[in-house]
Amino acid sequence: MSYQVPRGTKDILPVETEKWQSIERLIQETCSLYQYKEIRTPMFEHTELFLRSVGDTTDIVQKEMYTFTDRGDRSLTLRPEGTAAVVRAYVEHKMFGMPDQPVKLYYMGPMFRYERQQAGRYRQFSQFGVEAIGSADPAIDAEVISLAMDICKKAGLTSLKLVINSLGDAESRASHKESLVEHFKPSIGEFCQDCQNRLEKNPLRILDCKVDRNHPLMNTAPALSDYLNEESKQYFDKVKEYLTVMGLKFEVDVNLVRGLDYYTHTAFEIMSTAEGFGAITTLCGGGRYNGLVENIGGPTAPGIGFGMGVDRILLAQEAEGVPLPKLSTLNVYVVALGEEAKKKAVEVVRNFRLNGISADLDYLDRKMKAQMKSADRLSAENVLIIGEEELNEGCAVLKNMTDGTQQKVLFDEILSFLKRN
Incomplete structure (x- = not known):
């Protein structure tokens, strides 16, 4: 099913x-x-x-x-x-x-x-x-x-x-109600069952009926404004x-x-x-x-x-055609290449989030090209690339997705660098 x-x-x-x-x-x-x-x-x-x-x-x-x-x-x-x-x-x-x-x-x-x-x-x-x-x-x-x-x-x-x-x-509505009853009562049998039920209880609702809105009596019904x-x-x-x-x-x-x-x-x-x-x-x-x-x-x-x-x-x-504002922003998408890099990426992303920086990473163990495409679809402002070489050097490659520039940044300095820029 x-x-x-x-x-x-x-x-x-x-x-x-x-x-x-x-x-x-x-x-x-x-x-x-x-x-x-x-x-x-x-x-x-x-x-x-x-x-x-x-x-x-x-x-x-x-x-x-x-x-x-x-x-x-x-x-x-x-x-x-x-x-x-x-x-x-x-x-x-x-x-x-x-x-x-x-x-x-x-x-x-x-x-x-x-x-x-x-x-x-x-x-x-x-x-x-x-x-x-x-x-x-x-x-x-x-x-x-x-x-x-x-x-x-x-x-x-x-x-x-x-x-x-x-x-x-209440006084104005009571007077108007009385006049509506007098107006509709002689021909109420020509109206739908809902209108017939409303005649005595709330005849004002008859004026809002979608079934009988074209009935001639609708156009000649006493106006509430005349009874104020x-x-x-x-x-x-x-x-x-x-x-x-x-x-x-x-x-x-x-x-x-x-x-x-x-x-x-x-x-x-x-x-x-x-x-x-x-x-x-x-x-x-x-x-x-x-x-x-x-x-x-x-x-x-x-x-x-x-x-x-x-x-x-x-x-x-x-x-x-009102343009709608985009509320969410992805500051950094972390690309990890290899199992050790993945561990570091998890640590880095956690640290970013704790410090108010929106971050995400790949959870499907995809190739670098696929991860970069994902970052692009998510409109990430920056991509942080971590591989075996970067781990050995204690740094990561930070790429600005707006102008395409990239540079190596020490892991200990990434947070302050992003906050400055």
């Missing part, structure tokens, strides 16, 4: 991991500038957490979660997104009692959703996200959005579009003001509703407009979630965050 990677997953091979490491390092450095600290949560949580936070009418809960029963008959779910777990940790560890508020966190790691595999969409995918919990200031909304934009721009992406909307507060109360309008105006003073260009899209039930007020997406990127253009999405902390047993603590697909950032870089 031949084994293959499960459908919807992929192996990330060494030739690709440097690209991932480059993005991960960029993320860590940018979050540090913004004073966001990393949090790491388990890859599975109690299923009830996602039912209460993400929403039982969402596609994620209804169709996409990997849920299983463990040996203790507990229902557990592989995390489909990052916010719920971070908020759970915030409540469980009483982070609302920390002296410095809001609590600013970021996470990075695998998420799991059962969905149709396509370019940039996998059943196991890597997501980076931030959460700022404990402030209802519209300025923190702008900060979170600017952090997301900075990541994209530092990744070398230029074909970007920032889209924002206001989902309003004065407080919600003022909040959204403030967010736009802060984004403007930050120099961030944006578009307001009243149809942007996002796919999770916990969002209130600000919602946003960053999209790639690069030619050839694909039909699914979203790189990042997020919004404010006032009420989520209370919903899972915590105190009143408004929050805002986003999730960004690392896979999708890499695809966008590829679409734009």
